[in-house]
Amino acid sequence: MKKEILKIKDLYVSVNGKKILNGLNFSLNEGDIQVVMGPNGSGKSTFAEVLMGSFEYTVDSGEILLFQKDIKDLQSYKRAKMGLFLAFQHPIEVPGVNFGAFLHSAYKSIKNEDISIFEFIIKLKREAKNLGIEESFISRNLNEGLSGGEKKRMEILQIAVLKPKVVILDEIDSGLDIDGIKFVSNSINLLNSQGVSFIIITHQRKLLDSIEIDKVNLMHKGAIVKSSDETLIKDIEKRGYRDILKYE
Ligand SMILES: Nc1ncnc2c1ncn2[C@@H]1O[C@H](COP(=O)(O)OP(=O)(O)O)[C@@H](O)[C@H]1O
Numbered sequence: 001m002k003k004e005i006l007k008i009k010d011l012y013v014s015v016n017g018k019k020i021l022n023g024l025n026f027s028l029n030e031g032d033i034q035v036v037m038g039p040n041g042s043g044k045s046t047f048a049e050v051l052m053g054s055f056e057y058t059v060d061s062g063e064i065l066l067f068q069k070d071i072k073d074l075q076s077y078k079r080a081k082m083g084l085f086l087a088f089q090h091p092i093e094v095p096g097v098n099f100g101a102f103l104h105s106a107y108k109s110i111k112n113e114d115i116s117i118f119e120f121i122i123k124l125k126r127e128a129k130n131l132g133i134e135e136s137f138i139s140r141n142l143n144e145g146l147s148g149g150e151k152k153r154m155e156i157l158q159i160a161v162l163k164p165k166v167v168i169l170d171e172i173d174s175g176l177d178i179d180g181i182k183f184v185s186n187s188i189n190l191l192n193s194q195g196v197s198f199i200i201i202t203h204q205r206k207l208l209d210s211i212e213i214d215k216v217n218l219m220h221k222g223a224i225v226k227s228s229d230e231t232l233i234k235d236i237e238k239r240g241y242r243d244i245l246k247y248e
């Protein structure tokens, strides 16, 4: 049996007194690729942010267990050290900061590894090559002047070099063309074969078509109301959320 690495028990979360997550339960096994779908405003991004430890959100009750340890009071960087990675819907631009240098310092602090910039760049180039990303990316600035597709490539490259245990992708496919979507799905498969587990938040079936999915979770009003195999994706596409969830 596969090892359970993440478990969320009866999680209640609010922002400025507004209740957003209402008794969310979730479980992820080592090596899983799971999908979270649900109508706009159902709480998917909140779920991702709370997992990463965004300070905007208040956990009112419940547990977030990563490797059996409750992380709900841990700061984001400690969660990252434990192996969590959140890819944002709109990655930030940091003008003047070189991508390779930025990732080198992030890598050293997250991995507790004293690797020289020289060795690190070699490693980064190797990972870029594996993914089919141009080497010239590495010497560019962090997300500065990059197209949407290029930002996603940088993000995937970060995952490849950091090799986190659990990655949460929040609509990483939004605004990508077909080649961009293919790149992301191929990368997910490659990284998964290297031991990275994924929680993929998406509306697009195209991204999921060539990925072997362990579980599809349907979110509604701040809770996961249904979990099933990948047939649920087709069902959602055919019938729509309104019909499946029976709401007005
Ligand atoms: N920082 C915030 N302040 C106020 N309301 C928020 C905040 N973040 C999320 N919400 C509200 O919580 C609900 C769920 O939002 P979100 O998690 O972004 O949903 P989804 O990603 O599924 O579209 C929405 O009603 C949204 O307006």
Ligand SMILES: [Mg+2]
Pocket (backbone or CB within 6 Å): 044, 045, 046
């Ligand atoms: Mg969202």
